[in-house]
Amino acid sequence: MAAGSDAELLEDLLAVEERLISAYEAALRREAIDPKLGDTLRDHENAHVEGLLRALRDSGGTRSPRAKVPTPELTAALRDRAAFARYALALEADAVAAYRLIVAQISSPSLRQALGSIMACEAAHEVALRESLGARPLVD
């Protein structure tokens, strides 16, 4: 991922968050995740999007519309809860990796710190999903 303006970098993070929301919403609709866990994770991602959009506006950017099409991988993962948890775990790991990469490049120090707090939340989601799979240890 090439270095860009803060607005461009925030757009990349929004795309990551929207992928997570789509996945959790689909899983909740198909009962492919425990409802309490699914609601919590989706609500967190929605809060992240809300914050990212505000930060994007503050940095002078605008959100480009993006198509939302379920991937074949998501469709396959919705067959049962374990399959979805493994799929979501991989998505969350990708999200943490994206935040790790991007947060260091953000020019605003206070925004770096705020985005870091979202990154830590995505890392916590990985732990929650490992817990749902009965995986040990909880840390990777």
Add this chain to the structure above:
Amino acid sequence: MKASLRPMAPSITRREALGGAAAALVLASCGGDDPPPGGGPKPGSGAALLGSLLALEHAVVAAYAACEEVLHDDALRNTRAIAQQERRHAARLQQLIRDLGGDPPSGRSAEEYARTFPRLRTGRDALRFAEDLEQRQVRAYLEALAELPDLGLRSATAEIAAEEGEHLAAVRVLAGLPAAEGPFVTGAL
């Protein structure tokens, strides 16, 4: 859930990030007030900040050893895995400080640390102590992420911060709590 991503108020000083009531014990023992590593790093290189993070890591490794004395089974296995990662963080920080021409601060003896830790009678005490320490670590790394001047150092710090986020969540799960307290870990917003 209402949230925003306003820049955080500069209300968390480095001392507060490492400090607070229980953590004052840790700070007193971990060298948080020690002078920056001596030697050649340029002022503003980030070496002093990395030294503070390293001092905290040393104290946390010692704290997990204390926790292990009262933990059992699954909690013990998990905290051992976490402590192993903390030792890797310490090694990484040592290397980063050396790369900047600095002299990494060494930890104190187990006895010196132990004198400043709260008495841990039960596994629940240990997990509460561990949660407190992990919260302080996440805060300290996120503050460093804001302050470090160099992209490479920020990348390294971000990587460790993400793992500290996992540790915090794991300790919370072991204590019977939700992995994440909210969408912005450590109440950073």
